[in-house]
Structures are given as structure tokens and as C-alpha cells.
Amino acid sequence: MTAVSPVTLACPVPLVAHDRVQLGHGSGGKMSAALLRQRFLPALANEALARLGDGSMVNVAGVDVVVSTDTFVVSPLEFPGGDIGSLAVHGTLNDVAMMGARPVCLTAGFVLEEGFPLDILDRIVRSMADAASLAGVPVVAGDTKVVERGKADGLYINTTGIGAADAQFRPAPERARAGDVVIVSGAIGRHGMAIMAAREGLAFETTITSDSACLVGLVERLRTARVDVHVLRDPTRGGVASALNEIAAASGVGVEIDETVLPVPDDVRAACEVLGLDPLYVANEGILLAFVPAEDAERVLAALRSHPLGAGALQIGRAITGHPGMVALRTSLGGTRIVDLLPGDQLPRIC
């Protein structure tokens, strides 16, 4: 051991390996990735799953079909700007759209807790139906299970989406190339902060509404613009920071973003300041990130801006050959900050 001086002691022992599931395993950060890599992939391994996209492409009798599934456990069930019903439709349709596919149909599975008020269930199912019909995608199969009181938090929904793949339009996380421009379609951080503000226990008043929206129409504008979009990603759980990290890792490029142009609305920024959170890691449910060749950037921006959900589209950064697999933020003062995946959930800071 090294000699120690008067005011020196030592510090902690290593963490023991996790022996139980923790909330952080569902955060979309490093713990989620480790759970996937160490527990699920070894057991369920196959070529389609190994790609770890928003969903998978499978060949059904000569036709390429996209499949994506997602489970929704949001609390509260109804929040400013949406509810778990519309969110369950938007979330899965968006994942199908991010693979460049046209959604064809949805399935829905419900886990209901004994004692759950039927009038709330009616509202949520109605909201689901409205969202699905607005998107023109029918819910074609479903399932319902009821568990004893206390075994679930009111209501959970799983949705699976099926889409028709498009051979001419196949964005994928591993297709980002150095030189690509990184575009975001709108303001960041709204969904996560709306949920935080609405959650019981945080005496906190704001006007933030969730951005929950179906992005299928917006993606159609990109398809018809006939641009080779390399990557599309909806930065949901883990926010823009986590999505960019996954893309950088999948394609081996470095990503550089510019803090001064990040579209963070004032109310989101204020709520993040108060709660000690970073908007880059806050969930979104109605925006997309696109990596496109620099020469097509203006056409992509024009296409996105022609749709109401893309009116605020702008370039926030670029893919580079330097620091492969890492995301760096150029701060407003000209410094550099590494934007890494978080280990687990974002925890509010003391000071």
C-alpha cells in the first residue's frame, strides 16, 4: 500500500453484482443494455434480434415485414398532452416508422388490476381507438388479463406493430456515416418533464404538455422526398443523449452536437433546472432524430418542416470520424462535454 499523508484515508469497496432487478434496469441506460446483453440475448439469440433496432425485419413468404413491440407502464395513466392509450399506439407505430416501414396493423395486450375504474378504462380505450384511426392503422388482435389488487399499478398495455418494409427506404442505426448531418424534428424533453410534473409527490406547477404524437405522417414526408436517410430514431426512454449514443455505437462514428442550437423549450429548461435534471436524457414521444448525407440536409429539413410535427426541425450536429462510438457536446462557451449513456435512471442532484 502507498504511504498515506495525515488527511488521507481510503474509500469504498467495489459494488457487489446485482442480484435483483432494479428500476435502473428499465431506464434505457447502461443497466438496461447490460440486462439485454447478459440475460436476454444469450438465451434468445438470432440474427434479427442481434441487430437491436427499434424492431426487426423478417421475411414472410418472400415479403419483408417489420415487427416491433413495446410495453407501456406510464404513471400517471393520464397526463397533460396524452394518456397511456394514445401513447401505446404512438410509441409502437413510431418504432415501425423509424425502420422505414409503413404500419399495417397493431395488436394490444392489457394487464388490468382488480378494482380498476371502468370509466377510466373506457376513456383510455377510446383514446387508443382515436389514435389508431387517425393513423389509419387498425388494432387487429388483443388480449386481456386481470391480476389481483396490488399486483399491478392500475393498467399496463403492450402493443405490437406490423409494417410493410420499403426496399427503397431503410434507415438503420448502423448506417450512420461520418459526414452525416444530425437533425431533430422538434423540441426536446417535453414528455418526460410533463410526466415528472404530473406525478404525485412533486408539488410543482408547470404548463408542460407531453409531445406524444404519431410520427408516421412525418416519416412519409421523408420517404416522398426521395432522400437516402441513413438513420431514423425516436429518442424515447433515455432521451436524445441515449439515442445518439446507441447510433454512435452501432455505426462506429463519433457524434458531435452543438448546445447552442438544441431546441429545449423554456418551460422544460426551467423544470429541469429546478429538478436538477439534464433535458438531453429526458424522454420524448413525438420527435425523431435523422442522420442524413450533408448534401441532402436542406431537402430533409424542408420535407420535415412541411409537416406540423416537423415545423421546428433543425440541424443539431454531425457525425464525424473522430472519437468513434462517443457523443460529444460543444458547449455554448466553446468547451467540450462527453455525453455518455447514464448507468441507470437520472437522479436529481443535491447541490
Next chain:
Amino acid sequence: MKYLSEYRDAAIARPLIERIKRTATRPWTLMEVCGGQTHTIVRQGLDELLEGAIEMIHGPGCPVCVTPLEQIDKALMLAARPDVIFTSFGDMLRVPGSDCDLQQVRARGGNVRVVYSPLDALEIARRHPDREVVFFAVGFETTAPANAMAVWRARELGVPNFTVLVSHVTVPPAISAIMQSPDNRVQGFLAAGHVCAVMGWTEYEPLAMRHRVPIVVTGFEPLDILEGMLMAVEQLETGRHTVENQYVRSVRREGTPAARTRVEEVFELVDRKWRGIGEIPMSGLRLRPAFAAFDAELKFGLGDIHVNESPECHAGEVLTGKLKPPRCPAFGTRCTPEHPLGALMVSSEGACAAYYHLAKYRAASEAEPAGAVS
């Protein structure tokens, strides 16, 4: 955003950075005391912008980093009790104790809740009279008034099921310990603005004099910190060593008397161990005997527990500025953000984690890009 964006204005910051570089005729070593200031420095990349003019040592002002292992272990023991609702500020949840952290206790069935204010914890106690509600009262003089207020209110309202596990520390004794250390490298301090908003700066005047060291009471926004650095460098360049106040919009010399009074009414000074540094005399706060009924350690009979820290971690030398993280033998090999040996590698503002990310970034930036362009 009003009162915030003004203090992040790049058009003002850039000339300020140039002025610091022009003023410094040699590289100076400054320490920012507070974790909130470290957060801004790391987030804005100020270290990098001032390279060659100022070396910042990230000081021991992060409650997450310096709360001793014994207190973390006591928190874990309380949180695991079935009759307890354990409440804490968010970032204490993943500080490693001897064999786990609060998040893991929660996963094993412990009732652990994040609160933003100790008064919220008191409210939980009033709503759950059948449970024992414990609040983890950590932090510096900044959190002490609110924590004192919660205990004071609990006594006033007669809430018998509310207690606090106290691990408070105070800044001036830490500055003194660092300056007295034989191989100290710190030449000037940025004192923590919000600590001084409560306590004022009279305690710092004898320190500046005795140790002949400039101390600048500094705020938390980028322009605050740059201005604080400039004031410290100007003192160093002209051979002065006084206490100056950069954070004039929040701090007065006498602090906030009402808050100080409440803190002094509820707490008294005590010797306190700092994780990674060791025991510093009269550097901590504990409840006064009149408030003993709200002391979780007494109520649950926790007493003294014996713990062993990893001998491989050199956090103490890093916190006191004697060792740069990359020179630690465990840095980046046996100690990484995924498998931290110490608290400094846990928090993203911890000095070791900050250096780790920067080192990884620089190595990757210089390396031959592997298969990035095809």
C-alpha cells in the same frame, strides 16, 4: 430564461476567458469547493478552455462523495427495515455502501423514496403515522437550514414517527485541513456561494489571513465561476490574500441570520469523518440534546459500526488535490464508472469520472478512426 441565461452568455464569457489567460503570468492552481460548481465546470468544459492558465482541483464539496461509509451503511440498515420509509435526496441512492446501495435495498423490498425537501419527508411521516419515516440529512451549510427546519417543525407539530439520520459537514474546517496538509498544491479557493448565502463569509477571513490564500465567494453559473477565477487570479498576481465576494446578488457578509439561527438552535458542532479524507475536528453537525427524539441513530440504537474502505482507492489524495486521478494506480483499469472503487468515480461530476470521460474522449479523438468511413 430570466436570471439564468444572462449568466451563461457566451459573448461575455469568451472575453472573460481571454482576460483570465492574459492576467495569469503563470499557471495557478485553484480549488472550487462545491459540487455544484464542479458540475458547471465539467458541463461547460471550462477546464479545457482555461488549460495552461488555471488548473482546477475539484474539492471535497460534494455531499455524495464525502458522506462517510459508516453513515451510508447505517442508511442501508434503516432502509431495509420493514417498518421504515427511508427518504433521501436523489443522488444519495447510488452511493456504494459496504455491500450495496439504496437502489438495491429498494429492489429487495425496502421502502426508499426520493424527496426534494426534508419538509416533504415530514409530510410523508404525517400521512403514514403507522410507519417510521427517516430522512437522510446530508449536505453542507446549504441544506442544513431546511433540514433543521424539518426537525424543528416535527417537534412543533409533535410528529413522533419522524427522525433524521444526520451526516452534515461544514466547509471552513475542510479548507483549513487542506491548507495544513504538507503537500498541499491549492493556491486559491472559490468558496461555495450558497453555503455563504446562509453563513456569510466572516469565518473565511481568518482562514485567508492565516494561510495567506485568496478566497472568492463564487456563484454557480458559468459567468459567476469565470469571474470568481479572475478575481482569485488577480489576487494571486498582485500578492493579495483576502476574502472577496463575486456572488453579490445572493451573498451578504453576515449571511442569512434567520437561517443561521435555526441551524444553531437545532444542530451543534461535532468531529466528523469525511469519506476519503478522514476525521476533521469540529467539521460536522449533529442534533442538539433537545432534539434527541428525532435522532434516528438513537431511536434505532445504531451505535458505532466498524467498516473497511478499499485500500486501493486514493480518493482522499484526489479530493485534497495531491493526486490527479489519471495517476491513481487503479484509474481506468480496476476503477471505472461501471465498477467504481470510490465515490469520485460514481457521480458524473466526481473528479475521477470527469477525468475518465475526458481521457477516453481524447484517446478516441487521436486514434486512427476505425472503419468510420467506408
